Amino acid sequence: MKFIASDRIDGLLERLGERGPVWAPREPEGAAGTVLFAPWRPGDAVELDRFTTLSAKKLVLPASEKLLSFSYSLTPEGEALDITGADQGRGDTVLFGARVCDARAFTVLDALLALPPGESYQDPGYRSRRRNLLVITLACTAGDAACFCSSWKEGTASTQGSDLMLYPAGEGYLARSVSPRGEELLALDIWEDSDLEPPELAVTDRVPFEALEAKLVGSLFSDLDFWRELTAKCVSCGYCTYTCPTCYCFDMYDEMSSSRDGERCRSWDACMFYLYTLETSGHNPRPTIAHRYRNRIGHKFSYYPANQGPVLCTGCGRCIRGCPVGLDIRDVLRAAGER
Amino acid sequence: MSTIPRQGKKALEPLRPEKATVVDVIRETHNIKSLRVVFDDEELMTSFTFQPGQVGQLGVMGAGESTFAIASPPSQREYIQFSVMKTGVVTTAIHELAVGDRVTVRAPMGNHFPVDRWQGKNVLVIGGGIGMAPLRSLFLHMMDHREEYGHLQLIYGARTPSDICYRDDCRDWKQCGDVDFITTIDTGNQDWEGRVGLVPAVLEEEEPSPENNIAVTCGPPVMIKFVLESLGKMGFRDEQIYTTLERRMKCGIGLCGRCNVGPRYVCTDGPVFSLKELGELPDEM
Amino acid sequence: MNGIVDTIKNVLKETDLVLGWTTDPVTGVATPARFHDEKEAEQAVFDSTCAHNLAVHLPRLKDSRVGIVAKGCDARSVIELIIEHEVQREQLAVIGVGCGSLLDVKKIWRRYGYGVAIKDRDDSLLIGGEQVNRDEFIQRKCHGCLEADPDIYDVIAGEVTGEIPTDTVRPHPLHDMFVSLTPAERRSFWREQFSRCIRCYACREVCPMCFCRDVCIMQTQIPRWAGGAVDAKQSEMIQLIRVNHLAGRCTGCGECERACPVGIPLMLLLDEQNHAIEEMFAYGAGASLKARPPLLVFDVNKDIWGKG
Amino acid sequence: MSGGDIKLVGFLCNWCSYAGADMAGTSRMAQPAEMRIVRLPCTGRVNPLLVLKAFQEGADGVLVSGCHPGDCHYNEGNYYAHRRLELLSRMMAVYGIEPERFRYTWISASEGARWAETVTGFTETIRPLGRLNLAGGGARDDDHHQGPAAGSASPAEKR
16 A cells, blocks of 8 residues: 655645645644644644544535625616626645545535536535545544444445545555545655555444434424423534534625625524524524424434435534533434434 | 426526516505516526416625515516515615616525416415415416316405505406405404405305315414414315415525425425425424 | 532422533533432532533523522622623522632643543542643633632532632733734734634623623624624624623633634633723622622712823 | 825714814814714714724724713713723723724813814824724725625635
8 A cells, every 4th residue: 555654744735735725634823722624834733633623614615605796886777786606616625634524524515515417406616616625534543532423334434525545554644545536646756655554443432313314303303392401501502513514504695895896695504593593573483492403403314314315414523522511412312312 | 396496597506696677666565565577688587487386586785685475477477576575684675676776586496386286176365464475476377377277266364454465456356256355354444345354264254165175375374373273174174275384595495404394495395385295394383 | 529419409499490510421521411300410510520600591591490500600600690680689599619620621622632531639630541730721710719619609519618729810821922912913813813713602602691692793684793704804893792792791701712612712802801890990790799780880980091 | 095094983972072073174173084973972872892893894093082071961971981981992902903093082062173183183193003904804995805705715715
């Protein structure tokens, strides 16, 4: 197998940088130990041992994005309106150091957002960013107490969504391509040959959720007390949705930059917010935290799999690690399974 | 009933609206206006088709867009009509529009009343307030194809006489003699010639037969609730009853996530549901 | 800690529920819990990982008789909520707990991994079996803690310490660096910090004094103080809204900074404001039930700052 | 105005300072032209966020002016304002805004000359400080304005 020594990772990133911006896990200064996927520039330290707080989804679904720009003008015939679409052309972006759960999240989102043209759902922005994303994934030899990717059949061995896999071995990483674009990367002259053995991969927590698809639209849905009890400590922030690699919901809004010009944009939105579903009449179909959390779990483990196929979760554990009130989605799934 | 995706050259840019121009503004009541709009793209206007019950996103660039039922019938090829109640940011901006002003439209969206399956049947239409908008489209459509349907009955309720929309249509329906048209208001005044009473009560007085009949209702949630009860009492089965749902919507294409009732999205799988279909969905109204 | 279970059981005789903590079996650290009956109360704990300020739940429980386990710092929030009429004193049973000092669990997890074994006994702290300097992992607010024992309580669980547990007030870890910056450098500093913000509003939702909750003007369309974008400018506006609305309310519990997923030093802002308020009005939020919030009153004779 | 010129915002109480400014104008007293005036019913209406929002949206200096203590049309509005504005001015440096960029004063309807002096002095204080450019770039018409989406992009997304 191909191999790269740890101390040559910077060289690899530099070569990758020739293809486009490189994003890698880094610890920003003055951020109290947070690790984030951030643009890498020569000289920046890469943090490959600790997990990132935020997922890499902003590379395909930016936290906010311009959809259109518009401008009004006065003409002899009256008021004119000009609408220009956002430019969808872009070059490659390289994501380095994603984990298996991050990479697999892209394929989960693809099931809805990257359908071929002609299907009823279309997200051109997502599709073009996704098409131009190169994913270099670092396989996990150890998980932490929040990881539960082994709930899925392939677990830590999954290569879905990746172009190139890296496996920790010796004083560096073994590399294996899992896509034609990954093959191109292996052709770079930066790799050495090695006869090191790939490492044993981590086995993480297993949470059964297969039975939930039917229950979440049936008996569990009408059991609001169940949701009240489990979400009693939830404070309804957007932490879990925004750190989730598969939550994709968004808000659309217009911003004026002058009295005549502006942009239509979209930003991440979170189903845990009261305002998310509040109607102008004052009616809110999901008025309490229990209603909203029920929808969140329902969407992930029932509605999305029913409509699109995959479960809208990859077991990355981000929603667990930093939840301000220590709410663990696995407790909810297990309780739901037993109910 | 599956959704009919938006056709035409913008089909691949689903969030990009078409430019349109306001050609007429009708003040229906103190807080409801009907706007008639025309696509700037003539070719698009000529080829634009839809089915009664479908919705569109009417927008004012700078304020945003919102989902409204198309209130004009498919046979109306001159313009597309939306009726808008002034409640929030977008609807306020729409209410400020005048003839010649520029708007945006994304339409048609969502599913529609299954009118072709109703051929040969009697149809009972029950509307309240602004809920008449999709029903106007439906009723005018059925009038256009009068021979395809049996007895047509329309019960339309509003709070007061001045809350009645579509006055010209009401006059036509009253005069045409071919349909059974009843208007009712919650509280009357001396000049009011129609019925007085809540819609469900009037419905029960009329006691239409469920035999070969389809009931369609749209209006305020509380009215719908009691109308459904009354229909049930009169022997209408769930698959004979249709209604349209309302939800907060943003994208209109099943992506932004907020309008779902369980696994179904009101924007693409709805807004029209039979009571039978609703019964199969989780109860999250 | 001795007594917490029995105390909660006792309080449950007169209340509908008690807000406290239990141990999360996965991580071994405390997590907020609600106890409704004696059986549930068996699970109650109080230890040095009970960081959450449970007062945040009180405004949502206006219709219940609520017992709440409160550390000294939490009690300040309870007092402030009573002053602001968000809860009634009569509906509360405050279970005071004497607090040594709290561990900064998030700091530990970020360094050693989520769920790493934490053993905190007396003066020794073991993380993943390794002896570490406990002082380094104590929450900053516990240094120079204002109230080791709560000022307001109906019962006390265990023993109150009667003394302030640790040395002197420690400034924010970024304080010394921050004060050395020029205003223009501070602008860049905040721009950099806020550029990480994802607008999850965790800072707001965990704050006991951010009781506007669902109708907070950070998110409303009318009025529209902040735009929709997730960027440094809008996030700055959001924090300016928070800081200004917390003037005279913030008790310095530090929950916002603890909750922030991307480590924005929010307490740098609030510490400075709290300090200014103390200097100007001799007021510390949550210090006394009799106090009037300083921005809701004025004093013609004393309010002379010599400007204008 | 050249590109380096500054923009100032004045929040003025309708009952005193606004009339004072008006008097300065009608008496043709010389005063700088950088100030845009917003008339308010009372300084008690001055939510500190108005000031901060003005800075965010491109103001380089903000002046709040109301009635002298004891003269408030609503008896006590300016006393409440006094506390808020003083706290705000102490927080300016923390937000990264030079404290000189914010000032509050008490000017009555008859003090046209004092208004002219104050606004002149304030403008002259801000001029050497130049543009503020608060977080996100302080959108202004004459900026190369980065729209909301562009502003949100992280550096790499912009590249």
